[in-house]
Amino acid sequence: MIKHQLNQFFSFTKKERNGIIVLLFFCIALLIARSIILRSSVQKISLNDSEFIAEIEKFEKSLELKELKNESVPYKISKEKKWSAPETLIVFDPNTINVEELKILGFTEKQISTILNYRNKGGRFVTKKDLQKIYGITKDQYETLEPYIQIKANENFSLQSKKEVEKFKPIKTIEINSVSESDLTQLNGIGISFAKRICKYREILGGFYNKEQLLEVYGMDTLRYNQFIHQIIIDTSLIIKSDLNLIKYDELIKRQYLSKYQVQAILKYRDLKGKFNKLEELVENNLVSEVVYIKVKPYFIIK
Incomplete structure (x- = not known):
């Protein structure tokens, strides 16, 4: 029974066999045609590849020339x-x-x-x-x-004309550590804005101990400074001084000229030693540089 069914499944009529033969013929023909087409396209591609490579080489050479030209520009600039x-x-x-x-x-x-x-x-x-x-x-x-x-x-006035000097208001000398904002405006070149800046900076410092500190005021330049410097004097006894053995971090960190690191070093040294016996210990123990010491010395005392 099963053998009979298999024979029927794998057996073909004459018409079916003829159809299979025609189909195989077409398949073989297609394979041959495909092979011929591929060979011809390979030849064309190889020809195109050689031309393409030549174009690439030509393009790369043009890029090298452009790079050399571009490199010459920064070289000239760097020679300043x-x-x-x-x-x-x-x-x-x-x-x-x-x-x-x-x-x-x-x-x-x-x-x-x-x-x-x-x-x-x-x-x-x-x-x-x-x-x-x-x-x-x-x-x-x-x-x-x-x-x-x-x-x-x-x-101070060598670079100014006589007319410029003549228009300066002749006033009496002003003591910079006690003068008010309104009186500061009497100085040549000082308006209300600069008067406020000077008073604000004086408050931060604790007072001025030399005239050149006025050049540290925000916006102050030598041209403006030269207009009024001959009109002021400084009373250093009015400087507000702090006891280095009592001053706290919040107050010391606000002091001009001292960095955060220097403030921490000063307080750490004081904690370890107990107290400062003299101001010179700041330099002797490398807590501040000599330059900074000269700037801050007028603002501290030892009791």
């Missing part, structure tokens, strides 16, 4: 001359030094131009540190030249 310590150092006044002397001291063309523009606009170097305000002056450059800077005194 920087300051280097000069072989010869001379004593100079930044208010009067000429271009040739500036070149001898190693100043760059840009720095020379900035200094001359500053002076031509009425700017004046009152202290040595004013040179640091010139754009481009590095710390190393200033420290090298600082011993050779000599600024002539009593020439």
